[in-house]
Amino acid sequence: MKITRNHLTLGFLAVVAVLAVLAVAGYPMIPPEAFAGLGMIPFVGETDLKGINDLFNKHADAFDTWRKKQDDKMQDLESSLKEMALKAGRPRLGGPDVQSGGEVKHLLTADGRKLPLLTKGQRFADLATVDKDDSFNLGEFCRDAVVGSRKAASGAALVPTFIGSQIIDNIRAQTVLVEAGASSIMIDGPTNLARLTTDPTVYSHTESATDIVESDVVATPVTLNPKVLAVLIPLTVELVQDSPNLDALLSIALAQAFAAKVDALGIAALLADTGIPDSASGQDPAIWTDVLQAIGSALALNQALPSAYISSPADFIARAALLASTGGTWLGKPPALASMAELHTTNLTAGTAFFGRFAEAFALAVRSDLRVEVVRHAKATSGSHLLVAHARIGGVVLQPGKLFKQLKTVA
The missing domain is CATH 4.10.280 (MYOD Basic-Helix-Loop-Helix Domain, subunit B)
Structure with missing residues (x-):
């Protein structure tokens, strides 16, 4: 070398x-x-x-x-x-996209505010940047608040904001309208959105000819300012200390209770909306042939094939029980509707159903996360504390022309 x-x-x-x-x-x-x-x-x-x-x-x-x-x-x-x-609108920028629901879209208000618009598969919890704690346990939170280890001598003990977003997502997951495709809008105050009741018409123009007619488009403002939804649950010291499944019990109970109320308000909004086209003659939601007739009526109005169909449990079971005329085999959903989701809710009575493109037609407005508080000694004479949960959520129809109301009996 x-x-x-x-x-x-x-x-x-x-x-x-x-x-x-x-x-x-x-x-x-x-x-x-x-x-x-x-x-x-x-x-x-x-x-x-x-x-x-x-x-x-x-x-x-x-x-x-x-x-x-x-x-x-x-x-x-x-x-x-x-x-x-x-x-x-990309909360996991720079990190792995664990909950891959696609990029979050936003609605831009006149004053420049960006409102997150979430689809069925996206989550509010993914937008949270503070107080994020996946290990949070609602049962432990209540237990600590009741026995005083959180040093709350009296008054309310609040869960972190991120947990409220998680519970909101649990509510959305159990809401029939969201399962049908309805989007969710997070607002921070009273907000106006446009409601489109009539689509514009496009004309093919011939040179020098007067053949373009002004479209009769009707867009009206809709104010989003949902009311408070609240629930009070009494908690005894014995219950919180002796129940190892308290977390699962409370989480499921809150999500199911709020989801049922949100569905009830949403279905009520659909039933009250006179802009949604409906059956001109009797079309029974319990019979597949009548369902196809109703969908045919919607197609005649230039609607697309429905992505979801919501009916009462009775009509859902009646359709599922239909047998082929040859006997012995279940009739089942027609092949043309193979991609259509079949859903049911007790908020609809037998003889009434809704179908269409819920992703464009309906939205949930979330004014605030679900807040959960434990008020100690709320009922001192009975030795009980109080779990208080409240949120501001409401539904709104944005494009009634994307939905159809099927009726067994026409008034």
């Missing part, structure tokens, strides 16, 4: 480094003044081993200070990225 100048330089520096270490340890092979001349040991003659140790400690403290500043900068950068991701 050819020895170059670089090899010699490195070898010399290695020897000097070894000699310097021996000198610091108290076994100098070369007078310390020589190392001082090379800058290897500062303050020779005035600095002992304790001084060198103090110097190292000083540098270590300076490094810790620098590292803390860098950590703070990284935290600020992470917070900025989260804020940018939320504004852009």
Whole structure:
């Protein structure tokens, strides 16, 4: 191997480094003044081993200070990225998309506010950037609040905001209208949206001919300002202390109760909407042939094949029980409707059904997350506390022409 100048330089520096270490340890092979001349040991003659140790400690403290500043900068950068991701509608920007529901769309208000518009598969909890704690346990929260370990001598103990978003998502998951495809809009105050009752007409124009007619498009404002939905659940000390399944019990009960109420309000809005076209003659939702006739009536109005069909449980079971005329085999859903979701709700009576494109036609407005509070000693005489849950959620029809109301009996 050819020895170059670089090899010699490195070898010399290695020897000097070894000699310097021996000198610091108290076994100098070369007078310390020589190392001082090379800058290897500062303050020779005035600095002992304790001084060198103090110097190292000083540098270590300076490094810790620098590292803390860098950590703070990284935290600020992470917070900025989260804020940018939320504004852009991509809450998992820079990280894995665990709940891949696609990019969140937004509605832009006249004053520049961006309102998240969530589809069926997207979640409000993914938009949360604070108080995020996947390990939160509602049962433990109630237990801690009741026995006082959260240091709440009296008054309300609140769950984190992120948990309220999780519960809202649980409610949406059990709502028939959302399962049918209805979108969800998160609003931060009274908001006006446009309701389209008539589609525009497009004409094929011939040069110089007067053949373009003004479309009779009707767009009216709809105010979104849902009312408060609330529930009160009494809690005894014995219940919260002795029930290991308290978390599952409360979470399921709250989601089911609120989902039933949201569905009831949404179906009521559909029933009251006179802009939704309906059956001109009797078309029984309990019979598949009548369902096809009703869908044919909707197609005649330039509607698309429905993505979802909602009827009463009685009509749902009656259709499922139909047998082929040849006997012995279930008739089942017609092949033309294979992609149509069949849903049912007790908020509809037998003889009435709704179908259509719910993703464009209907939306849930969420004014606030579900807030859960535990009020201690709310019923002192009975030794009971109170679980209070409240939210502001309501439904609105945005495009009635995308839906159809099937009626067994026409008034």
